[in-house]
Amino acid sequence: MARDLRETLEEVGICTWSLEPANGRVTVSENCNQVLGVPARCLSDHDAFQAILHPEDRAARAAAVRGTLERGGRYSIEYRVRKTDGEIRWLRSQGRAERGRSPGSVRLRGIVYCIDAHRQAEARLQRLQADLIHVSRLSTMGEMASALAHEVNQPLGAIGIYAAACDYLLAESGTIRIDAARDALAAAIGQTQRAGAIIRRLRDFVTRGESDRQFESVQGLIGDACDLALIGVREQGVNTRIDPGPPGTRVFADRVQIQQVLVNLIRNACEAMRDSARRDLAIVAAVQDDGFVRISVSDTGPGISEAVAETLFLPFVTTKPAGMGVGLSVSQSIVHAHGGIFWADSTATGGATFHFILPLAED
Ligand code: ADP
Numbered sequence: 001m002a003r004d005l006r007e008t009l010e011e012v013g014i015c016t017w018s019l020e021p022a023n024g025r026v027t028v029s030e031n032c033n034q035v036l037g038v039p040a041r042c043l044s045d046h047d048a049f050q051a052i053l054h055p056e057d058r059a060a061r062a063a064a065v066r067g068t069l070e071r072g073g074r075y076s077i078e079y080r081v082r083k084t085d086g087e088i089r090w091l092r093s094q095g096r097a098e099r100g101r102s103p104g105s106v107r108l109r110g111i112v113y114c115i116d117a118h119r120q121a122e123a124r125l126q127r128l129q130a131d132l133i134h135v136s137r138l139s140t141m142g143e144m145a146s147a148l149a150h151e152v153n154q155p156l157g158a159i160g161i162y163a164a165a166c167d168y169l170l171a172e173s174g175t176i177r178i179d180a181a182r183d184a185l186a187a188a189i190g191q192t193q194r195a196g197a198i199i200r201r202l203r204d205f206v207t208r209g210e211s212d213r214q215f216e217s218v219q220g221l222i223g224d225a226c227d228l229a230l231i232g233v234r235e236q237g238v239n240t241r242i243d244p245g246p247p248g249t250r251v252f253a254d255r256v257q258i259q260q261v262l263v264n265l266i267r268n269a270c271e272a273m274r275d276s277a278r279r280d281l282a283i284v285a286a287v288q289d290d291g292f293v294r295i296s297v298s299d300t301g302p303g304i305s306e307a308v309a310e311t312l313f314l315p316f317v318t319t320k321p322a323g324m325g326v327g328l329s330v331s332q333s334i335v336h337a338h339g340g341i342f343w344a345d346s347t348a349t350g351g352a353t354f355h356f357i358l359p360l361a362e363d
Contacts, residue, residue, distance in 0.1 A: 019108040021069050037083025054080035072097045090119045134208050136330045137260050147232030151198055155191035162188035201228055211254050215361050218285050219244040225262035233270050238279040245285030249293055252361040257334045264327040265297040265354045272301030291360050298353035303346045
């Protein structure tokens with residue numbers, strides 16, 4: 001390699017290396033210690049190089065090296081190394097096969113550079129995205145606060161009535177009507193369970209939680225999301241049709257995040273129908289032939305306004321006076337992170353339909 005090119009590479013923090021497969025010898029440029037955090041003398045051969053790698057990354061590097069030697073071509077991988085001071089550093093290594101010195105032989109040559117800053121930025125972005133998803137969930141719950149308070153108040157009111165009836169029955173002069181009092185108590189207990197279930201669902205929804213993917217039934221996801229999103233909606237005269245698809249349909253997903261998508265779509269649909277004479281909401285899941293399940297939420301509102309159609313999934317796009325405009329963009333990023341696709345179209349009857357597909361979970 002020309003000297004000035006090598007110097008330039010070294011200046012910008014790129015280490016060059018080569019590997020002779022015949023004897024496993026590795027040659028690295030002088031800036032190796034700066035870039036990898038390990039001096040060149042510790043990297044004399046392939047095995048020594050493997051030894052400084054994070055144990056979880058060794059197999060992938062060995063396979064990339066072996067594959068490129070066998071088939072030719074190039075590779076590009078990322079791995080972690082343990083520096084001599086014990087710290088972990090992320091590196092990207094690119095290599096390619098080329099003709100070796102002896103006839104018919106092949107050797108590898110490439111570059112390696114530090115990507116710690118890039119990794120840190122990525123991790124920060126992921127944290128920010130998780131925060132945004134969480135804040136958006138809190139904001140949805142904030143908007144639903146009065147409907148939620150009403151929903152919890154109902155069983156509390158009922159418990160009060162049953163308790164008063166119980167008190168009355170037990171205090172009735174002379175005859176103790178134990179059976180009737182028991183019935184009233186059982187009914188009160190039923191109501192406490194109802195209130196408890198609402199609060200539990202709410203708590204799960206607002207708790208931050210790291211992204212936690214599990215095998216989830218589509219029916220369960222839709223059922224739980226509807227329980228939450230439809231609070232206070234039935235009173236608005238909305239007819240709801242829920243078809244959760246064939247039982248046993250499963251996805252590998254973060255339950256709370258997928259529920260968040262559904263809650264966003266259902267709340268948007270109900271809000272869109274507020275001034276409509278006809279208020280039909282449908283939540284339908286269908287298994288597709290291509291290994292995905294499609295979940296669609298449609299309404300009979302006015303449809304998506306032209307003003308926002310082009311920019312619908314961009315953050316902070318809203319037509320609502322108090323809207324934040326993050327619901328759809330957050331929903332889209334959740335679906336993308338799950339390997340799915342999210343889109344909107346207009347319903348034949350004039351409203352809007354939002355669809356998303358998720359890969360079916362394989363056992
Ligand atoms: P926000 O609800 O805070 O406005 P969203 O990102 O959830 O934020 O929605 C962005 C915009 O998309 C809404 O302001 C509305 O104009 C439009 N929109 C969303 N859902 C529907 C729907 N079901 N029907 C018509 N327009 C909708």
